Amino acid sequence: MGAWDDIIGQTDAVELLTDASRNPQAMTHAWLITGPPGSGRSNLAYAFAKALLSRVPGGDEHTDQQVDARTHPDLTSLSTSKVIISIDEVRHLVTGASYAPSVGRYRVLVVEDADRMAERTSNVLLKALEEPPERTVWILCAPSEADLIPTIRSRVRSVRLRVPDVTEVAALLQRRDGVDAETAERAARHAQNHIGMAHRLATDETARQRRDETLRVALTVRTVSDAVVGAATLLELAGSDASAYTEQRDAEEREHALRSLGIEPGKPVPPALRAQIRGLEEEQKRRATRSLRDGIDRILVDLQSVYRDIALLQFGIDDTIINRELLPHLRQSAESSSQASTMATLDAIATARHRIEGNVAPALALEAMLVAAQR
Amino acid sequence: MAAARTTNARGGAKPAGKVAIPQVSWNQIRPAPVVLVSGPQGFLADRAMKSLREFLRAEDPALEVSDVAADGYTRGELASLASPSLFGEPRLVRVSAVEKCSDDFLEDALRYLESPPEGATVILRHGGGVRGKKLLDAIRAAKGVALEVVCADLKKDAEKYEFAQAEFQLAGKSIRAAALRAIVAAFSDDLAELASACQQLIADTADEITEATVAKYYGGRVETNAFSVADAAIAGRYGEALVGLRHALDSGADPVPIVAAFASKIRTMAKVSGAGGSTGDLARRFGLAPWQVERARRDLRGWTDEGLGRTIQLVAETDAAVKGQGRDPVFALERMVTGIASRGRSLR
Numbered sequence: 001m002g003a004w005d006d007i008i009g010q011t012d013a014v015e016l017l018t019d020a021s022r023n024p025q026a027m028t029h030a031w032l033i034t035g036p037p038g039s040g041r042s043n044l045a046y047a048f049a050k051a052l053l054s055r056v057p058g059g060d061e062h063t064d065q066q067v068d069a070r071t072h073p074d075l076t077s078l079s080t081s082k083v084i085i086s087i088d089e090v091r092h093l094v095t096g097a098s099y100a101p102s103v104g105r106y107r108v109l110v111v112e113d114a115d116r117m118a119e120r121t122s123n124v125l126l127k128a129l130e131e132p133p134e135r136t137v138w139i140l141c142a143p144s145e146a147d148l149i150p151t152i153r154s155r156v157r158s159v160r161l162r163v164p165d166v167t168e169v170a171a172l173l174q175r176r177d178g179v180d181a182e183t184a185e186r187a188a189r190h191a192q193n194h195i196g197m198a199h200r201l202a203t204d205e206t207a208r209q210r211r212d213e214t215l216r217v218a219l220t221v222r223t224v225s226d227a228v229v230g231a232a233t234l235l236e237l238a239g240s241d242a243s244a245y246t247e248q249r250d251a252e253e254r255e256h257a258l259r260s261l262g263i264e265p266g267k268p269v270p271p272a273l274r275a276q277i278r279g280l281e282e283e284q285k286r287r288a289t290r291s292l293r294d295g296i297d298r299i300l301v302d303l304q305s306v307y308r309d310i311a312l313l314q315f316g317i318d319d320t321i322i323n324r325e326l327l328p329h330l331r332q333s334a335e336s337s338s339q340a341s342t343m344a345t346l347d348a349i350a351t352a353r354h355r356i357e358g359n360v361a362p363a364l365a366l367e368a369m370l371v372a373a374q375r
Numbered sequence: 376m377a378a379a380r381t382t383n384a385r386g387g388a389k390p391a392g393k394v395a396i397p398q399v400s401w402n403q404i405r406p407a408p409v410v411l412v413s414g415p416q417g418f419l420a421d422r423a424m425k426s427l428r429e430f431l432r433a434e435d436p437a438l439e440v441s442d443v444a445a446d447g448y449t450r451g452e453l454a455s456l457a458s459p460s461l462f463g464e465p466r467l468v469r470v471s472a473v474e475k476c477s478d479d480f481l482e483d484a485l486r487y488l489e490s491p492p493e494g495a496t497v498i499l500r501h502g503g504g505v506r507g508k509k510l511l512d513a514i515r516a517a518k519g520v521a522l523e524v525v526c527a528d529l530k531k532d533a534e535k536y537e538f539a540q541a542e543f544q545l546a547g548k549s550i551r552a553a554a555l556r557a558i559v560a561a562f563s564d565d566l567a568e569l570a571s572a573c574q575q576l577i578a579d580t581a582d583e584i585t586e587a588t589v590a591k592y593y594g595g596r597v598e599t600n601a602f603s604v605a606d607a608a609i610a611g612r613y614g615e616a617l618v619g620l621r622h623a624l625d626s627g628a629d630p631v632p633i634v635a636a637f638a639s640k641i642r643t644m645a646k647v648s649g650a651g652g653s654t655g656d657l658a659r660r661f662g663l664a665p666w667q668v669e670r671a672r673r674d675l676r677g678w679t680d681e682g683l684g685r686t687i688q689l690v691a692e693t694d695a696a697v698k699g700q701g702r703d704p705v706f707a708l709e710r711m712v713t714g715i716a717s718r719g720r721s722l723r
Contacts, residue, residue, distance in 0.1 A: 224684045225649025368691030371684040
C-alpha cells in the first residue's frame with residue numbers, strides 16, 4: 001500500500017479510490033478530486049494513478065518511481081506554473097487521450113489545476129470526456145466543483161477531500177521530513193493545515209521570518225501613511241517569497257537552454273537564437289506573475305489567520321488560536337477594537353484577494369486593505 | 376530664426392566625434408554634394424528635404440529625382456543613380472532609412488563620399504541610433520563636401536511656441552500672443568498636427584489672427600493626460616477635472632492607466648502625509664525625487680488622513696471596476712474623480 005502512505009486524513013477518499021482501482025465495477029472513466037488548497041489533491045491523484053497503472057495489485061516499486069518522475073509511458077500530466085492553462089496545452093492532451101495504454105491497464109491523464117482553464121479551454125476537454133476511449137482515465141483536480149463549468153461537472157465522478165487537522169499534518173511532517181515535534185506542530189498550525197505550506201514553514205527558516213514580518217507589518221498600521229508604506233513592505237515580502245521559488249529554477253532553465261542550443265557559458269547569444277531565449281524568458285515572466293500572485297495570496301491568508309484570532313478573542317474563545325506566539329499582541333488588539341471593525345477587516349482581506357485575482361494592481365489592493373485594517 | 380537657434384544650440388543628437396562640416400537647422404538647408412538629415416523628428420526632416428528639392432528644381436527644372444531605401448539596398452545603386460548622364464542634368468538622390476542601412480550601402484556610401492560626382496546631390500536621412508556610425512563620422516569629417524541638417528525633437532513648450540511663431544512669420548501673417556499660446560496648447564502632442572493647424576489658419580484668415588479665430592477653429596480641443604486630470608481633482612477643481620477626464624477619454628486615453636496615474640499620485644501623498652522631516656530626508660526614505668515630495672506636500676493642503684484613506688479605497692475599487700469587475704469603466708472613473716475632488720468627504 002506504499003502509494004497511499006503520504007495521504008493523510010482522507011480515509012474515505014482513499015478507500016473509495018482503492019476499491020475503484022481493484023474492482024472494474026466501481027471504476028469510471030473520469031474523476032474530479034476537489035478539496036481546499038493543501039489538502040493533497042494532486043498527491044492523491046498521483047497515488048490513484050500509481051494504483052491504476054501498476055501491474056500487480058497493491059502497487060509495484062517500478063511503476064511508483066516512474067509516476068513520481070512523471071515518466072510513465074501511460075501517464076500524461078498537465079499542471080501549470082502560469083496563471084492559466086492555455087488552450088493549446090489541452091488540445092495536445094486531448095490528442096494523446098485516444099491512444100491505448102502501452103504497458104499498464106489504463107492510460108491516465110492528470111490535470112492538476114483544472115480550475116485554471118478558461119471556459120473555451122474547458123470545452124476542448126468536454127469532447128474527450130463525453131466520448132471516452134475505452135481504457136482512458138481522466139483525473140482532474142480543483143479546489144471546488146464550482147470551479148469547473150457545469151457541463152464538465154456532470155461528466156465526472158467527484159471525490160471530496162476534507163482538511164486534515166493540525167495533529168495529522170504535524171505527524172506527517174515528523175514522519176516524512178524528520179522535523180521535531182514542536183516545530184512540526186507550529187508549522188502545521190501556522191500553515192492552517194496546508195500540507196505544502198507547513199512543509200515549507202517547518203524546513204525553511206527564511207519563510208518563517210517572512211511570515212512573522214508580514215504579521216508585524218499588519219498589526220502596526222496606525223495611519224494612512226503607515227498603510228501605504230506597509231503595503232510596499234508586504235509587496236516586497238511577497239516578491240522575495242516568490243523569487244525564492246522561481247529564481248533558481250529560472251537560472252537552471254536558462255543554462256539548460258543555452259547548453260542545448262550549443263552556446264558556451266558567458267558567450268553572447270547569436271541573433272538567430274535570440275528568439276528562442278526570448279521565448280523562454282517570456283515563459284518565465286508569466287510564471288513570475290503567477291508566483292507573485294501566489295505569494296501575495298499566502299500573505300493575505302496569513303493575515304486572515306491573525307484577524308480570525310482577534311475575532312475569536314473578541315467573542316471570548318481562546319483555545320483554537322492559530323498565532324499563539326502573538327497572544328499578548330492579539331489580546332491588546334482585541335480589546336482596542338470592536339467586533340464590527342475586525343469583521344470589516346476580514347472582509348477587506350477577502351476583497352483584496354478577489355481583486356488581485358481580477359488583475360487589480362497588487363500594491364493598490366494591499367493599500368486599500370491595510371487602510372481598512374488600521375486601528 | 377528663433378526656432379533655428381534653439382535647435383542648433385543643442386547640436387543634434389550626437390555631439391560625439393569631430394565635426395568639420397556645417398550643422399544647420401531644418402529651415403536653413405542648402406545644396407551640398409552630400410546632405411545628411413539626422414535626428415528623430417521626421418516631420419521637420421521631410422520639410423527640409425522638400426524645401427531642398429524645390430530649391431534645386433527652381434534652379435533647373437530638368438532635375439532628376441530618385442529615391443533609394445538604405446535597408447533594402449543593392450550594391451552599386453548609389454553610384455549608378457548619381458553618376459552624370461548624357462545631357463548633364465542635375466541629380467537628386469534621396470536615401471531613406473540610413474539608420475537601418477545594409478552593409479553594402481555602408482561601403483558604397485563611404486566610397487561615394489571620397490569622390491562625389493559633379494552635379495549630384497545626395498540626401499541621407501538618418502533617424503537616429505548607432506547603426507552606420509562609421510558613415511556618419513566620415514560625413515561629419517568630409518569638410519567642403521557635406522552638410523548636416525539636425526532635426527531634433529521639439530520637447531519644450533517654448534520650442535513649439537517658437538516653431539508656430541516662425542510658421543506665421545514665414546507666411547507674413549500676424550498673430551496675437553494669446554492666440555499663439557492657445558493653438559500650441561491645443562496641439563502639444565504632434566508637431567505635424569500643429570504645423571497643419573497653423574497652415575489652416577494662415578490659409579483661411581485674411582487679417583490678424585486672434586484668440587477668437589483660434590477658438591472658432593479649434594475651440595474645446597484640449598490635449599490632456601491622466602496626470603493633469605489627477606492634479607485638478609486632487610486640488611479640488613471638480614469641474615475642470617471632469618472636463619479634463621472627458622477630453623482624455625475622447626482623445627484615446629485608456630481608463631486603466633488613468634487609474635494608475637491617480638493611484639501613484641495619491642500613494643505619494645499618503646507616504647508623505649504621515650512623515651515629518653526635511654524634503655531631502657523624505658525623498659531618501661521613500662525613494663522619491665525631492666520635487667515629488669514638495670509637490671505632494673502642496674497637494675496635501677486641505678486633505679485629512681481619513682479622506683486620504685477613503686480615497687485609496689475608492690481608487691482600488693475603481694481599478695477593479697475598470698478591469699472588468701464593474702459594468703461601466705467611464706462611470707467608475709467619474710465617480711472616482713468626484714470622490715477625490717471632494718477630498719474624500721463625499722464618500723460614505
